[in-house]
Amino acid sequence: MPGRAERIAADMRRALRYPSRMAKNRLEAFSDGVIAIIITIMVLEMKVPHGTDCAALVPVLPVFLSYVLSFLYVGIYWNNHHHMLHTVQRVSGGVLWANLHLLFWLSLFPFTAGWLGQNHLAALPTAVYGVVLLMAGTAYKILQQTIIARHGRDSLLGRAVGTDWKGYLSLAIYLVAIPLAFVNVWVANGLYVVVALIWFVPDRRIERALKRED
Amino acid sequence: MPGRAERIAADMRRALRYPSRMAKNRLEAFSDGVIAIIITIMVLEMKVPHGTDCAALVPVLPVFLSYVLSFLYVGIYWNNHHHMLHTVQRVSGGVLWANLHLLFWLSLFPFTAGWLGQNHLAALPTAVYGVVLLMAGTAYKILQQTIIARHGRDSLLGRAVGTDWKGYLSLAIYLVAIPLAFVNVWVANGLYVVVALIWFVPDRRIERALKRED
Amino acid sequence: MPGRAERIAADMRRALRYPSRMAKNRLEAFSDGVIAIIITIMVLEMKVPHGTDCAALVPVLPVFLSYVLSFLYVGIYWNNHHHMLHTVQRVSGGVLWANLHLLFWLSLFPFTAGWLGQNHLAALPTAVYGVVLLMAGTAYKILQQTIIARHGRDSLLGRAVGTDWKGYLSLAIYLVAIPLAFVNVWVANGLYVVVALIWFVPDRRIERALKRED
Amino acid sequence: MPGRAERIAADMRRALRYPSRMAKNRLEAFSDGVIAIIITIMVLEMKVPHGTDCAALVPVLPVFLSYVLSFLYVGIYWNNHHHMLHTVQRVSGGVLWANLHLLFWLSLFPFTAGWLGQNHLAALPTAVYGVVLLMAGTAYKILQQTIIARHGRDSLLGRAVGTDWKGYLSLAIYLVAIPLAFVNVWVANGLYVVVALIWFVPDRRIERALKRED
Numbered sequence: 001m002p003g004r005a006e007r008i009a010a011d012m013r014r015a016l017r018y019p020s021r022m023a024k025n026r027l028e029a030f031s032d033g034v035i036a037i038i039i040t041i042m043v044l045e046m047k048v049p050h051g052t053d054c055a056a057l058v059p060v061l062p063v064f065l066s067y068v069l070s071f072l073y074v075g076i077y078w079n080n081h082h083h084m085l086h087t088v089q090r091v092s093g094g095v096l097w098a099n100l101h102l103l104f105w106l107s108l109f110p111f112t113a114g115w116l117g118q119n120h121l122a123a124l125p126t127a128v129y130g131v132v133l134l135m136a137g138t139a140y141k142i143l144q145q146t147i148i149a150r151h152g153r154d155s156l157l158g159r160a161v162g163t164d165w166k167g168y169l170s171l172a173i174y175l176v177a178i179p180l181a182f183v184n185v186w187v188a189n190g191l192y193v194v195v196a197l198i199w200f201v202p203d204r205r206i207e208r209a210l211k212r213e214d
Numbered sequence: 215m216p217g218r219a220e221r222i223a224a225d226m227r228r229a230l231r232y233p234s235r236m237a238k239n240r241l242e243a244f245s246d247g248v249i250a251i252i253i254t255i256m257v258l259e260m261k262v263p264h265g266t267d268c269a270a271l272v273p274v275l276p277v278f279l280s281y282v283l284s285f286l287y288v289g290i291y292w293n294n295h296h297h298m299l300h301t302v303q304r305v306s307g308g309v310l311w312a313n314l315h316l317l318f319w320l321s322l323f324p325f326t327a328g329w330l331g332q333n334h335l336a337a338l339p340t341a342v343y344g345v346v347l348l349m350a351g352t353a354y355k356i357l358q359q360t361i362i363a364r365h366g367r368d369s370l371l372g373r374a375v376g377t378d379w380k381g382y383l384s385l386a387i388y389l390v391a392i393p394l395a396f397v398n399v400w401v402a403n404g405l406y407v408v409v410a411l412i413w414f415v416p417d418r419r420i421e422r423a424l425k426r427e428d
Numbered sequence: 429m430p431g432r433a434e435r436i437a438a439d440m441r442r443a444l445r446y447p448s449r450m451a452k453n454r455l456e457a458f459s460d461g462v463i464a465i466i467i468t469i470m471v472l473e474m475k476v477p478h479g480t481d482c483a484a485l486v487p488v489l490p491v492f493l494s495y496v497l498s499f500l501y502v503g504i505y506w507n508n509h510h511h512m513l514h515t516v517q518r519v520s521g522g523v524l525w526a527n528l529h530l531l532f533w534l535s536l537f538p539f540t541a542g543w544l545g546q547n548h549l550a551a552l553p554t555a556v557y558g559v560v561l562l563m564a565g566t567a568y569k570i571l572q573q574t575i576i577a578r579h580g581r582d583s584l585l586g587r588a589v590g591t592d593w594k595g596y597l598s599l600a601i602y603l604v605a606i607p608l609a610f611v612n613v614w615v616a617n618g619l620y621v622v623v624a625l626i627w628f629v630p631d632r633r634i635e636r637a638l639k640r641e642d
Numbered sequence: 643m644p645g646r647a648e649r650i651a652a653d654m655r656r657a658l659r660y661p662s663r664m665a666k667n668r669l670e671a672f673s674d675g676v677i678a679i680i681i682t683i684m685v686l687e688m689k690v691p692h693g694t695d696c697a698a699l700v701p702v703l704p705v706f707l708s709y710v711l712s713f714l715y716v717g718i719y720w721n722n723h724h725h726m727l728h729t730v731q732r733v734s735g736g737v738l739w740a741n742l743h744l745l746f747w748l749s750l751f752p753f754t755a756g757w758l759g760q761n762h763l764a765a766l767p768t769a770v771y772g773v774v775l776l777m778a779g780t781a782y783k784i785l786q787q788t789i790i791a792r793h794g795r796d797s798l799l800g801r802a803v804g805t806d807w808k809g810y811l812s813l814a815i816y817l818v819a820i821p822l823a824f825v826n827v828w829v830a831n832g833l834y835v836v837v838a839l840i841w842f843v844p845d846r847r848i849e850r851a852l853k854r855e856d
Contacts, residue, residue, distance in 0.1 A: 026670065026674060026724060028240065029243065029671065029674055030674050030677070030678055030720065032240060032243055032244050032247060033247055033674060033675055033678030033679070034678045034681060034682055035244070036244055036247030036248045036251060037247070037251055037678060037679055037682040037683070038682055039248060039317075039321070040248055040251040040252055040255065040321055041251070041255065041682065041683065041686065043321050043322065043324060043325055044255065044258070044324070044686070045690065046325050048259065048325060048328040048329045048332055049329065052333045052336035052337070052338050052339055053338060054338065056338075057338075057342075068318075071314075071318055071321075075311070075314045078244065079307075079310060079311075082240060093721075096721060097717070097842075100713075100717045100720075103681075104710075104713055107681070107682055107685050107713075108685065110685060110686070111685055111688050111690060114690040115690045115691065118690055119694045122694035123694070124694050124695060124696065124698075124699075125694055128699075200311075242454065243457065246454060246457055246458050246461060247461055249458070250458055250461030250462045250465060251461075251465055253462060253531075253535070254462055254465040254466055254469065254535055255465070255469065257535050257536065257538060257539055258469065258472070258538070260539050262473065262539060262542040262543045262546055263543065266547045266550035266551070266552050266553055267552060268552065270552075271552075271556075282532075285528075285532055285535075289525070289528045292458065292528075293521075293524060293525075296454060414525075456668065457671065460668060460671055460672045460675060461675055463672070464672055464675030464676045464679060465675075465679055467676060467745075467749070468676055468679040468680055468683065468749055469679070469683065471749050471750065471752060471753055472683065472686070472752070474753050476687065476753060476756040476757045476760055477757065480761045480764035480765070480766050480767055481766060482766065484766075485766075485770075496746075499742075499746055499749070503739070503742045506672065506742075507735075507738055507739075510668060628739075
């Protein structure tokens with residue numbers, strides 16, 4: 001049994017090591033929890049219809065479509081968040097808050113997805129949906145930069161981000177789509193689908209490449 | 215303290231090992247989170263009645279029954295998901311997305327269970343409930359095949375699936391029950407109960423067999 | 429790198445060991461998730477009032493009180509569930525389903541607590557609240573017996589349960605309180621408070637005893 | 643394979659060690675779960691507006707602002723809870739209940755944030771928001787003292803709390819802001835923002851100091 005002095009010394013050592021070790025697991029677990037809740041409560045915006053015929057389902061359809069798109073987006077964020085944190089070794093307060101900032105914008109998805117779906121893809125809801133996508137994309141970029149600033153440009157993540165054309169392209173497409181929402185909602189919403197596919201499709205190609213090496 | 219070059223090399227090695235190791239734990243934790251939320255928010259569809267006499271509880275009864283059935287289904291999926299992932303060693307992007315696809319259909323349970331229950335088991339809600347069961351069952355099958363494709367036919371899961379008559383029988387019963395909903399809702403809903411019992415009952419028999427060997 | 433045959437053999441060994449090892453962690457994590465969601469979504473039954481004066485808060489008060497009581501109950505269940513699973517070494521399918529059965533009755537707390545609170549502790553909601561408490565208490569007892577049946581009467585849990593007067597006393601009080609709800613709701617609800625205090629208070633006394641030994 | 647007697651002996655040893663070891667992980671995981679749910683369901687109070695023009699968004703704005711403030715508060719609590727539990731080695735029943743007491747007051751945030759936002763920061767909702775902040779702050783202090791009582795004044799946490807001017811200042815500001823709500827809601831709400839910034843800003847300064855030492 002260690003004496004009091006040794007226990008305090010061990011406490012101190014642990015506390016100084018703290019910002020590096022602690023948060024990784026709990027940060028992942030907390031983010032997973034928040035993302036799991038976001039992806040699930042979005043379905044609550046699909047209000048149970050009162051009738052029991054096909055006509056009762058018609059107003060649910062656009063909500064369903066916006067749910068599918070938003071589910072895909074949250075799934076992509078979870079997947080990428082995963083990959084990014086995998087390379088992290090040291091978690092600082094800056095990373096914690098950059099992560100909470102990302103979760104904040106993701107938490108608005110149920111609201112914007114619900115508003116978009118319940119209004120048959122109207123102009124302003126389409127634009128607001130895009131603004132939240134833009135802010136979430138920017139928050140992701142900030143989190144990435146915060147991690148790189150802590151790990152160094154030549155860390156694995158730093159070098160990988162050198163080729164992050166997908167991140168910048170996504171932000172550019174959002175910036176185009178938001179004003180376009182007031183011209184043609186179908187084109188704007190179509191662009192949101194395009195961004196989702198950009199992330200969804202090639203991820204699997206990279207995986208297959210990795211699998212061949214495996 | 216390792217030098218920068220060694221740290222990068224370690225990063226690279228870890229990243230290449232990544233698709234195998236990483237996702238297993240977080241995939242389980244995330245799936246558990248989503249399933250725990252689905253199974254719990256379903257109860258929110260049981261709206262608190264306004265009266266305080268027995269008559270106020272009558273409209274809650276069918277919602278309660280559809281809640282019991284859906285709780286049983288989600289419990290079975292959690293249980294089986296559990297067993298299936300237990301045999302997994304390598305998680306690829308394909309497995310991640312096949313898993314999210316399964317979670318997507320499961321996330322529609324609160325909607326379809328609420329619609330079914332609030333309409334006294336009417337025809338279209340019964341059929342839609344069956345369609346979501348069918349899609350969830352198919353998504354489970356796809357996840358299973360994706361894992362087997364990655365682990366090989368002679369892996370433990372591959373050989374176990376050779377006898378997966380329960381999976382195919384369930385899909386067949388759903389396919390029969392969906393059109394039947396427009397003929398007789400009691401038979402259709404009864405078939406959903408039968409599928410739940412098929413999964414619920416023999417699982418315990420296998421467990422008892424394993425216990426004897428234990 | 430192990431060959432295919434060795435990998436299959438390892439798979440088989442792991443699968444046979446499975447019912448003992450697997451579920452413990454995931455069972456705890458899943459239960460924690462469901463209980464965390466139940467305890468949190470209960471607050472959604474406290475509807476945001478429309479006015480901004482004290483009169484607007486008056487109808488919230490009984491909902492708040494029923495929320496406090498239900499929070500205490502769920503906290504006690506989480507705490508005891510915790511202690512009980514701590515002694516578990518082998519998780520069977522029976523334990524899994526007995527656990528889901530307990531979670532099912534706990535998941536009805538938001539409904540019964542909301543109904544009780546929104547009706548100023550009326551007779552039928554008080555009785556239904558008690559029925560769900562009774563069912564949850566019974567489900568807890570079943571889970572306990574299922575674990576003991578698997579671990580043996582002379583296991584730690586088996587011997588501890590020999591003195592489980594609190595469990596039986598609680599069930600007896602519920603059985604008295606439920607019909608009493610139709611005579612006097614204050615006495616019935618008071619009895620629910622008494623059961624909560626029975627569990628809340630002495631737990632801390634035991635802890636203090638353990639602390640002294642520590 | 644150990645004999646029955648040895649297994650019981652091992653059970654006993656584990657059970658006696660229990661209050662020290664067990665709860666730490668599950669306590670963290672459960673708290674993370676509850677906090678993740680609180681931070682996410684707050685967004686459900688931002689009701690999807692019915693119109694699709696800018697006028698439809700105007701009533702959402704104060705709810706959005708109160709959501710941002712409450713998100714920040716819950717984020718700070720999560721962050722600090724994290725740091726505090728990191729130093730904990732022994733979890734007693736008292737710590738468990740002090741922790742549940744904190745979670746109880748945090749769980750009221752969705753209610754008070756929704757009421758505040760939906761009433762354009764009216765006087766009584768502002769005061770009630772402050773009361774819940776005060777109770778959560780007090781519950782945090784109680785949890786801190788419970789942990790210190792168990793670990794000793796000269797433990798790491800005990801010494802750190804010697805300088806906990808932020809905790810006491812926050813409670814003092816709440817005590818000033820609550821009656822002020824009936825004089826000027828802007829000043830009262832401004833004070834809540836000030837407390838959030840007191841916690842948010844210097845945390846990062848400490849982290850940077852630690853980083854330099856790192």
